[in-house]
Amino acid sequence: MKPxxxxxxxxxxxxxxxxxxxxxxxxxxxxxxxxPDLTDFPLPLPSxxxxxxxxxxxxxxxEWYGATTGLTRYDANAExxxxxxxxxxxxxHLNDNNVQKLLADGNSVWVKTETGVVxxxxxxxxxxxxxxxxxQESLDIVDRRGMISQRYLEKARDLxxxxxxxxxxxxxxxxxxxxxxxxxxxxxxxxEKGADDPETLRIKDVATRATEACLLLFYVPGRGDGFFAxxxxxxxxxxxxxxxxxxxxGDTATLRDSGYARHLNASGAECYCGAPIxxxxxxxxxxxxxxxxxxxxxxxxxxxxxxxxxLLMRYAHEILGPVDPELDEIIKxxxxxxxxxxxxxxxxxxxxxxxxxxxxxWNLDYFNSEMGWSDGALNAAEMMFYLKAADLVLGxxxxxxxxxxxxxxxxxxxxxxxxxxxxxxxSMANDYDLREDMMYGDHMLAVVSFWQLCDLxxxxxYLEKWKKGFRSWRTxxxxxxxxxxxxxxxxxxxxxxxxxxxxxxxxxxxxxxxxSGVTINRKDYPMQYRFSGKTKELSSLLPADERFIAKYDxxxxxxxxxxxxxxxxxxxxxxxxxxxxxGRYFGLIKGEEE
Amino acid sequence: xxxYTFAVLKADKENLSGSFKKAIAFLEKNxxxxxxxxxxxxxxxxxxxxxxxxxxxKAFVEAEKLxxxxxxxxxxxxxxxxxxxxxxxxxxxxxxxxxxxxKIFRTGYGKKxxxxxxxxILFRSKTNCYIEEDVCAKADFYWLDTKNINxxxxxxxxxxxxxxxxxxxxxxxxxxxxxxxxxxxxxLDDVDAVxxxxxxxxxxETEIEKLLLSLETADVVxxxxxxxxxxxxxxxxxxxxxxxxxxxxxxxxAEEIAKELENVEICANEIFETTSETVExxxxxxxxxxxxxxxxxxxxxxxxxxxxxxxxKLLDACFWVDIEPYETRSFLIDSxxxxxxxxxxxxxxxx
Numbered sequence: 001m002k003p004x005x006x007x008x009x010x011x012x013x014x015x016x017x018x019x020x021x022x023x024x025x026x027x028x029x030x031x032x033x034x035x036p037d038l039t040d041f042p043l044p045l046p047s048x049x050x051x052x053x054x055x056x057x058x059x060x061x062x063e064w065y066g067a068t069t070g071l072t073r074y075d076a077n078a079e080x081x082x083x084x085x086x087x088x089x090x091x092x093h094l095n096d097n098n099v100q101k102l103l104a105d106g107n108s109v110w111v112k113t114e115t116g117v118v119x120x121x122x123x124x125x126x127x128x129x130x131x132x133x134x135x136q137e138s139l140d141i142v143d144r145r146g147m148i149s150q151r152y153l154e155k156a157r158d159l160x161x162x163x164x165x166x167x168x169x170x171x172x173x174x175x176x177x178x179x180x181x182x183x184x185x186x187x188x189x190x191x192e193k194g195a196d197d198p199e200t201l202r203i204k205d206v207a208t209r210a211t212e213a214c215l216l217l218f219y220v221p222g223r224g225d226g227f228f229a230x231x232x233x234x235x236x237x238x239x240x241x242x243x244x245x246x247x248x249x250g251d252t253a254t255l256r257d258s259g260y261a262r263h264l265n266a267s268g269a270e271c272y273c274g275a276p277i278x279x280x281x282x283x284x285x286x287x288x289x290x291x292x293x294x295x296x297x298x299x300x301x302x303x304x305x306x307x308x309x310x311l312l313m314r315y316a317h318e319i320l321g322p323v324d325p326e327l328d329e330i331i332k333x334x335x336x337x338x339x340x341x342x343x344x345x346x347x348x349x350x351x352x353x354x355x356x357x358x359x360x361x362w363n364l365d366y367f368n369s370e371m372g373w374s375d376g377a378l379n380a381a382e383m384m385f386y387l388k389a390a391d392l393v394l395g396x397x398x399x400x401x402x403x404x405x406x407x408x409x410x411x412x413x414x415x416x417x418x419x420x421x422x423x424x425x426x427s428m429a430n431d432y433d434l435r436e437d438m439m440y441g442d443h444m445l446a447v448v449s450f451w452q453l454c455d456l457x458x459x460x461x462y463l464e465k466w467k468k469g470f471r472s473w474r475t476x477x478x479x480x481x482x483x484x485x486x487x488x489x490x491x492x493x494x495x496x497x498x499x500x501x502x503x504x505x506x507x508x509x510x511x512x513x514x515x516s517g518v519t520i521n522r523k524d525y526p527m528q529y530r531f532s533g534k535t536k537e538l539s540s541l542l543p544a545d546e547r548f549i550a551k552y553d554x555x556x557x558x559x560x561x562x563x564x565x566x567x568x569x570x571x572x573x574x575x576x577x578x579x580x581x582x583g584r585y586f587g588l589i590k591g592e593e594e
Numbered sequence: 595x596x597x598y599t600f601a602v603l604k605a606d607k608e609n610l611s612g613s614f615k616k617a618i619a620f621l622e623k624n625x626x627x628x629x630x631x632x633x634x635x636x637x638x639x640x641x642x643x644x645x646x647x648x649x650x651x652k653a654f655v656e657a658e659k660l661x662x663x664x665x666x667x668x669x670x671x672x673x674x675x676x677x678x679x680x681x682x683x684x685x686x687x688x689x690x691x692x693x694x695x696x697k698i699f700r701t702g703y704g705k706k707x708x709x710x711x712x713x714x715i716l717f718r719s720k721t722n723c724y725i726e727e728d729v730c731a732k733a734d735f736y737w738l739d740t741k742n743i744n745x746x747x748x749x750x751x752x753x754x755x756x757x758x759x760x761x762x763x764x765x766x767x768x769x770x771x772x773x774x775x776x777x778x779x780x781x782l783d784d785v786d787a788v789x790x791x792x793x794x795x796x797x798x799e800t801e802i803e804k805l806l807l808s809l810e811t812a813d814v815v816x817x818x819x820x821x822x823x824x825x826x827x828x829x830x831x832x833x834x835x836x837x838x839x840x841x842x843x844x845x846x847x848a849e850e851i852a853k854e855l856e857n858v859e860i861c862a863n864e865i866f867e868t869t870s871e872t873v874e875x876x877x878x879x880x881x882x883x884x885x886x887x888x889x890x891x892x893x894x895x896x897x898x899x900x901x902x903x904x905x906x907k908l909l910d911a912c913f914w915v916d917i918e919p920y921e922t923r924s925f926l927i928d929s930x931x932x933x934x935x936x937x938x939x940x941x942x943x944x945x
Contacts, residue, residue, distance in 0.1 A: 044903060044912045048930060081869075082901075478899060479916065498899065524913050526925055526933040539923075539933075540901055540914040557916075 003590035004499040006127040009507040012086075012545055014093045015119040016157060024117050028103040028110045031056075036065050044524030046072055046087040056104040064109050066099030070519055071111055071120070082504060087546050089519035091567055092510075094118055097519060127506045128591045131185070131580050134573035137512060138178070139206070141570045145284045146213025147231065148572045149174040150515075150551075156567035157514060165238055167298075171231035172217045174551060174572055176308035177444075179210035180315050181578035184585035187319045195323075208324065209284075211316045214309055215327075216281040218334045220297040222248065224275030226341030227349065229297035230305055234290045244299040244351070248273050248292055255352065256296070264353070271352040278330050299351050302359035306349065307382055307445045310335070310389045311452065317393045332393055339390040343403045347383055364410060377419035378442060380412040381449040381469055388456045413465050416453075419446070420472040436535035438476050441553030446473045447488045454492035467493045480556050481505070481541055484579035487588050503589070506580060508543040513571040515549040517562030518542070527559050551575060598774060599766035600756045602703075603631035604669070614640055614647055620759045621654050628768040629654075629759065630661045630703065634687035635668040641694065655695045661770040662691065665702040665721045680712050684719040701725060701771035713738045716746055723747040723775040725754070747775065869903045872896035873917055891924040892917065904933075 017024055036055035038045065047067035054066040062075040070089035078084045088111075090096050095116030103110040108121040125133065141162050142151045149168035154161035168174065186207045189200040218228040230243070239245055243260055246253035251274030257267040277292065285295065313335045321328030342349065342362070349360035356366075362383035367376035387404045391397055423437070450470035457463040470493055477485050483502035490497045520527075526539040536559035541547070547556060549571055550563035564571055583589040601620070605613040617631050641648040654660040663669075665684035688698040702724040707713055716724055716738075724738060729750040738748040762768060866875055872895050888909060894900070897919040904925070905912040911927045925933045 041912075044905075044914055048932075049910065479918065501901070523932060526913055526915075539925075540916040 001587065003587050004503060005592055006503055006506055006589055007592045008124050008126045010122040010124050011130065011511045012088070012093065013121045013123050013511065014088070015121060016095065017117040017119065019112070019116050021117065025103060025105070025110060028101055028112055028117065031101045031103050033066075033101065036063070038065070041074075043074075043081075043085050045085065046070060046089075046522040046524050048523055054099065054102050056102040056109060058104045058107050058109060060107040062107070064102055064104070066102045066111070068098050070094065070097045070522075071099050071102075080504075080507070082508070082543055085524075086543075087519075087522065087524075088120060089522075089546075090517075091562070092514075092516040092518050092545075093120065123511065125511060126591045127580065127589075128584075130506070130509070130511055131573075131577050133511050134509075134513060134576050135182075135185075135206070137570065138573040142513075142572050144171075145288065146209045146216075147171045147175045148178045148210060148213075148574065150564060150572060151570050152565050153568045153570065157516065159514065159570060162570070165233065165236075167231060167233055167237070167240055169230060169243065169298075170302075170304055172214060172229070172301075172305045173308040174574060175210055176214045176305075176312040177552070177578045178572055178574035179207060179214055179312050180308075181574055181581045182207035182210055183312075183315050183319050184581035185577065188581060188584045204320070204323070207316075208320060208327065211312060211320060211327065212281050213284055214312055215330055215334055216277070216284055217297075217305075217309075218338065219275070219277040219281060220248075220295055221246070221299065222251075222253065222273030222275045222277070222292075223271060226337035226339070227299075227351065228301055228305070228309070228338060229299060230301050232295050232297040234285065234288070235294040235296065237296075239296065245296050246271070246273070246299060246352075247296050248294075250274075250293070253297075255299075260300070266353065269352055280326055280330060300357045301349060301351075302357060303362070303379065303382055304359070304441060304445060306338075306360060306386065307448050310386050311448050313393060314389045314452070335390045335393050336397070339386060339400055339403075342383070342386065343399060347407070367415065374422045376415050377417065377422055377469065377472070378446055378449065380407070381416040381453060381466075382445065383407060384412055384416065385449045385452045385456075389452060392456060413462060416450075416469040417465055417472060419469065420475060435476055435479070435537070435555065435557075436530040438555070439553075440555050443473070443477050443480065443482075443485060444552045446470070447477065447485045451488035451492045471495070479541075482552075482556070482579065483583060484552070484575070487579065487583045487586065490588070491586055499588075502583075505544050506576070506589075508545045509576050510545045510549070513549060513573055513575075514567070515562060515564040515569040515571050516567040518546055518548055520559055520561050597755065597767075598769040599762065600754050600771070600774075601627065601629045601631075601759050601762050601766075601768045602663070602756050603629060603759050604663070605632050605636050610636060610639055611644055611647065614644075614651055616759065617660065618647075618650055618654070620762070621659050624764070626768070627762065628659050628661075628770050628773075630663060630771050633663050633666050633668050634690045637662060637694070638690060652695065658770065658773070661699060661701075661772055662687070663703040664688075664691075664699045665716060665719060666704050669704065680715050681719070684716060684721060688719055688721075699772055701775050703727075703771065707738060713746060721746065723749065723771075725749045725751060725771060727751050749775075866890055866904065866906045868892060868905070870894075870898075870900050870917070872898055873900070873902055888927050890927060893923075894919060894921050896920075 031054075033054040036052050038049045038052060041049070047065075047069040051067040051069050052065045052072070053068065056064050058064065060075070061077060062073050065072040065074065070087055071094060073086040073088065075084055075086075088094060090113075094111065094113050095118065096113045098114040099111060100114065101110075101112035105119070108119060111118045111120055137159075138148050141159050142148050144151070144166055147168075149166070149171045151162045151166045153159065154163060182203060186200065186203045189197060189203055193200050217230070217232065218226075220229045220232045221227055233239060233245070239256070239258075241259050243258065244264075244266075245256045245258060247256055251272060252270050253273035255261050255266055255269040255271075261267040261269075285291075313331050317328055317331045317335075321331065345356075347361075347363040348356035348366070351357045361372065362379045366372035367379065372379070384404070384407060387400050387407065391400045391404065394400065447470075450466055450473070453466040454463060454470065457466055470489060474489070477489070481498065481501040481504070483505050486497040486502050489495065520538065520542075525542060528537055528539060529535065530537060537555070537557045538559055541557055548554075548558075548560050548562050550556075551571065552575060554560070554563055580589075584591075603613065603617055603620070613632070613636075617629055621627050621629055637648070637651065640651065651660065655662075665687050667683045667686045667690075684702070691698050698720060700720060700722045702716055702721040704724075704727065706726040706729045707716070707724060713724075724746055726748060729748075730752065735753075736748045737745045757766065868875070873892050874895055875890070875892055890904070890906075892904060892915070894917045899916070899918050901914060901916050903912065904915055906927070909927050910930070911933050913925075913933050915923060915925075917923060927933045
């Protein structure tokens with residue numbers, strides 16, 4: 001397949017000023033307001049025509065229209081129709097939406113609104129360059145002892161004010177996806193620049209650090225039975241009042257008091273934590289001056305974590321393993337321990353109380369329960385993927401092979417094809433339609449599981465089942481037009497995807513993951529209520545730079561202005577980098593200059 | 595308006611032949627008697643087992659004295675009925691009627707319909723009026739709305755003078771369902787229906803799939819495409835409390851509804867266009883008389899997912915829409931060109 005060529009693209013970089021800043025040109029305040037004539041405007045406009053009050057033209061020929069409801073840029077010569085009309089609004093691009101004055105400045109524009117001034121500039125990046133810009137931001141701001149999820153800020157939009165701590169419920173899963181992206185990044189550079197190129201070596205270190213951070217989560221609980229943690233904090237970090245956090249002391253971990261611990265009537269419960277942490281991984285916390293007794297890990301690990309960690313272990317083994325045998329040995333030991341845990345505990349992950357965690361159950365009891373019935377297809381696929389990945393990493397393992405035969409005999413392959421059918425029925429029963437009943441984080445889990453099942457399968461009969469299973473998710477997944485999902489889908493099934501729309505994401509993704517909100521009450525994207533009347537969506541997917549910023553676990557069409565912490569949060573780069581380097585590594589896309 | 599009586603007869607399943615003979619006796623007893631009786635499947639059994647009896651029955655149907663209870667193949671005993679079940683029932687029935695009686699019937703009769711998609715199926719199979727059993731409706735007539743601009747007339751059995759044949763007296767002026775409703779529509783054939791299904795076509799069964807594919811949720815499409823051998827027949831839609839009726843509380847006279855219906859006109863002068871080659875404009879209507887809102891419905895006719903622009907100069911409306919394979923989407927657009935995706939169109943306010 002010939003790679004889709006991604007071109008260089010302009011990216012918005014708003015620079016915010018206080019209204020009395022001396023850096024603002026005086027001419028802005030004296031600028032005359034000329035109302036634009038938009039009578040025959042050919043494309044959808046974000047604001048009502050009557051709301052536009054002023055306009056200017058920049059050197060590149062673009063026209064800028066200021067309205068009481070935001071700022072619009074019109075470039076009649078833009079190559080792509082989605083780039084012809086752009087919308088700039090609060091909070092991401094303006095202080096507020098009441099645009100009062102405009103001043104052209106080369107290709108950029110000064111914008112005065114009611115409460116502030118913004119200099120709206122553009123920077124041109126190739127898609128590779130943007131990946132690196134985003135990566136660097138994550139390394140500088142988001143990285144927490146190798147874990148990359150998100151980081152809160154003390155001051156709005158000010159990346160220099162990050163808090164020193166930041167727990168995220170799915171640190172392990174998100175970091176694993178980020179790590180896989182960087183492993184593909186590394187492998188791409190090896191192919192294109194050579195293994196000894198400084199940039200290749202730098203990215204190898206980045207990928208290795210993230211992989212180590214993920215592997216550490218398997219050893220922090222110290223239970224020695226393959227159980228692993230969602231995340232961990234250190235003693236001086238602020239803990240949230242949710243989840244199950246264990247404080248380590250010597251060989252004993254104690255469950256801290258929390259809402260959920262009380263719910264389980266288990267505050268103060270103790271469990272063993274004396275199993276050793278590999279020396280190779282200890283630097284992640286000892287470099288910051290912590291010891292094992294300072295580690296507080298979060299239990300109740302879910303299938304989200306498992307699925308992405310197994311994806312990481314497969315590719316870390318295949319790509320980093322040959323150049324880092326020590327790391328590879330840890331990966332093998334890790335995947336063996338955890339997979340044996342699943343097998344020995346009846347295909348579930350068991351926690352300190354001896355029972356399964358809330359969301360790590362892959363057995364028939366769960367599939368036949370009211371809660372697990374609609375999850376069954378996904379969870380059956382997940383378990384088969386775990387077993388196949390472990391078998392691959394271990395180079396063949398009799399116990400795992402036998403477990404695979406076991407789940408096959410229990411009907412897992414057939415069940416894996418039933419997602420749409422079961423989920424549809426469950427949605428109907430709950431008075432929802434599919435899209436509003438969907439847990440959007442499940443999309444990533446389904447994509448990873450079926451992509452990997454297809455990739456690892458050698459028998460045609462089963463390959464067809466995995467493809468059928470993957471296709472049964474397309475109804476909701478296709479609507480996201482996520483390059484990550486679509487690339488995995490076409491790699492697995494061979495089905496055609498819309499490469500143009502996938503590329504849109506890379507072009508329009510902002511060059512910063514600062515999660516500031518957007519304005520969604522706009523005329524060019526009608527709102528709708530979904531079936532139940534409880535859920536709102538937009539009529540079409542907004543361009544990424546005009547859409548709320550989130551991870552992979554949200555409905556991107558949601559009528560939602562912001563997620564995470566808005567202007568007070570920087571998200572991980574992995575939504576871009578994981579998708580991008582997957583596409584680059586597997587030859588689906590290529591940068592213009594490569 | 596006259597106070598009509600609706601003579602209704604349901605079959606005794608233990609003695610189907612006896613039930614049909616009872617119907618004939620009733621119709622022969624008084625030449626003015628008219629009867630609404632039996633479901634399509636029951637007619638078929640009689641045709642197969644007692645052809646002579648069927649010929650008599652057929653003569654009464656053709657003489658417009660007997661009307662089947664539609665649009666069901668057989669009476670459903672289930673409160674929750676799947677969409678495919680409804681589609682098969684209505685289509686098999688209409689196909690049978692067309693083949694054997696030379697016409698289809700436009701008034702359905704049966705359990706209440708809770709689901710806008712079910713209403714859409716009835717509409718598209720040309721059942722333009724539906725008499726619902728035991729529905730508590732304040733009005734004599736009300737709209738059963740679909741998720742877009744379509745709707746059919748709803749009538750509750752509680753608001754009709756329905757009698758069993760044994761209770762009919764010489765004072766009762768009996769009437770067939772279709773004839774009754776035709777008074778208000780003038781002619782049911784004039785009511786636009788989206789799916790022009792040719793029930794005389796031997797391949798009409800494939801229309802079931804076509805019909806389901808043309809419903810406005812791609813999700814339904816996927817059930818058909820992905821899973822169909824699947825258990826769709828078992829999907830019992832538990833869509834509760836979604837009866838989209840419009841009780842016309844102030845003026846519930848049927849004539850006024852009919853008048854209003856005439857005023858919901860196609861705005862042929864409006865020019866909408868899209869940037870797609872395969873998306874077609876399905877319908878464009880004023881929301882109702884005196885309303886400045888317009889409803890536009892578009893449908894993707896190909897197995898294509900697109901982001902398109904929908905545009906109308908006259909209304910100054912221009913907006914983006916993602917449209918999936920075979921999906922239909924409806925938008926309500928106001929005089930300022932503001933579009934809102936519309937699942938359920940606002941009810942007609944006759945007052």
